[in-house]
Amino acid sequence: MIPEIDLKAALSGDRGALAQMRVAAEDIGFLTVKNTAVSAADVEIALRAYATFFKLPASVKQSVDMAQTGANRGWGASQAEQVDPESNPDYKQVFDCGFELAKDDPLRQSGLGVYAPNQWPQGMSEFKQAITGYYDQALTVSAQILQLLAQAIGEDADFFTDKFDKPMALLRGNYYPPRPAWAGNKDFGIAEHTDYGCLTLLATDGVPGLEVKLRDGRWIPVNATPGTFIVNFGEMLQMWTEGRVVATSHRVIGSKEERLSIPMFYNPNYSTNVAPKGSDQVILAGEHLTRRFDETYVHLQSGT
Numbered sequence: 001m002i003p004e005i006d007l008k009a010a011l012s013g014d015r016g017a018l019a020q021m022r023v024a025a026e027d028i029g030f031l032t033v034k035n036t037a038v039s040a041a042d043v044e045i046a047l048r049a050y051a052t053f054f055k056l057p058a059s060v061k062q063s064v065d066m067a068q069t070g071a072n073r074g075w076g077a078s079q080a081e082q083v084d085p086e087s088n089p090d091y092k093q094v095f096d097c098g099f100e101l102a103k104d105d106p107l108r109q110s111g112l113g114v115y116a117p118n119q120w121p122q123g124m125s126e127f128k129q130a131i132t133g134y135y136d137q138a139l140t141v142s143a144q145i146l147q148l149l150a151q152a153i154g155e156d157a158d159f160f161t162d163k164f165d166k167p168m169a170l171l172r173g174n175y176y177p178p179r180p181a182w183a184g185n186k187d188f189g190i191a192e193h194t195d196y197g198c199l200t201l202l203a204t205d206g207v208p209g210l211e212v213k214l215r216d217g218r219w220i221p222v223n224a225t226p227g228t229f230i231v232n233f234g235e236m237l238q239m240w241t242e243g244r245v246v247a248t249s250h251r252v253i254g255s256k257e258e259r260l261s262i263p264m265f266y267n268p269n270y271s272t273n274v275a276p277k278g279s280d281q282v283i284l285a286g287e288h289l290t291r292r293f294d295e296t297y298v299h300l301q302s303g304t
C-alpha cells in the first residue's frame with residue numbers, strides 16, 4: 001500500500017518509479033526507499049553513536065540540554081516536546097544537530113535559531129564524527145529524493161536545488177525507551193502529528209513502532225530496516241505546493257522494546273518563499289518553521 005522506490009533505478013530514469021513517487025506524494029504522503037548511496041553499515045554507525053549517547057547519565061546529557069540554549073540543538077529530555085496539544089508531552093528523548101554555515105557566512109551573526117551552533121558533548125569526538133558523517137550522507141539522499149519529487153509533480157528536476165543550498169536541515173536521533181508503566185492513553189513515544197517542513201528521511205533500527213494514519217482514520221504500521229528508509233512530506237511542502245503534496249499524520253505509541261529512529265528533516269534556506277505557488281503572498285520558510293518549533297517545544301512556550 002505504501003509505495004517502495006528503488007532510488008538508483010529512479011535516478012536513472014525509471015518511469016515506473018516516478019509514477020510511484022506521484023502516488024506517494026499526492027495520495028499517501030509516505031514511501032519507502034531502497035538502494036540509496038547510504039548502506040546499512042552507514043546507518044548502523046549512526047545508530048550505535050546515538051545508542052551510546054542516550055545511555056549516558058542524565059547529568060552528562062544535561063550539559064547539552066537544548067532547554068538551556070533556546071534552540072533545538074543538543075539533547076531534548078523526555079517530555080520536552082508536545083507535538084499534539086490534545087496529548088501529553090512525548091516520552092521520547094532526542095538529540096538534534098543542524099546545518100553548519102560556512103565560517104564567513106553573514107547568517108552566522110544573525111542569531112537565527114534554525115542556524116544555531118551545534119552542541120556536542122565534551123570528550124565524545126567519535127560521536128560527533130559519526131553523526132556529522134551521517135548528516136552529510138542524509139543530505140545527499142534527501143536532495144536526490146526531492147529531485148524525483150519535483151519531476152513527479154511536473155516541475156524541473158532542479159526546481160528545489162538552489163532553494164536548499166543552506167538548508168535548515170535538522171538531523172534528530174529519537175530514543176524511545178520501553179513504554180513506561182505509567183503511560184496512559186494520552187501518552188505516546190511521539191503523539192499524532194504531521195512533520196513541519198518539506199521532506200523527512202527516516203532511518204530506524206528495525207524495531208516496529210511507526211504508524212501512519214490513512215484517510216479513513218485507520219492506522220497502519222510502516223517499517224524499515226537499516227539501509228532502507230521511510231520518507232514522508234511535511235506541512236511546509238503541502239502549503240508550498242497548494243496541497244498537491246500531502247503531509248500525513250503519524251505517531252509512535254511504543255512497546256516493551258526500546259527503539260531508535262533517525263529522521264533528517266530536510267527544509268529549504270531560511271529566505272525561500274514557500275507561499276502557495278499560485279498566490280502573491282510571501283511566506284518565508286524560516287519564519288514558518290520557527291513558529292512551528294515555538295509551538296512544540298515546552299521550553300519555548302510562554303507561561304510554562
Ligand SMILES: O=C(O)CCC(=O)C(=O)O
Nearest residue numbers: 174190210250252261263
Ligand atoms: O520514530 C519514528 O518512527 C517517527 C519519528 C517522527 O515522526 C518524528 O520524529 O517526527
Ligand SMILES: [Fe+2]
Nearest residue numbers: 193194195250
Ligand atoms: Fe514525524
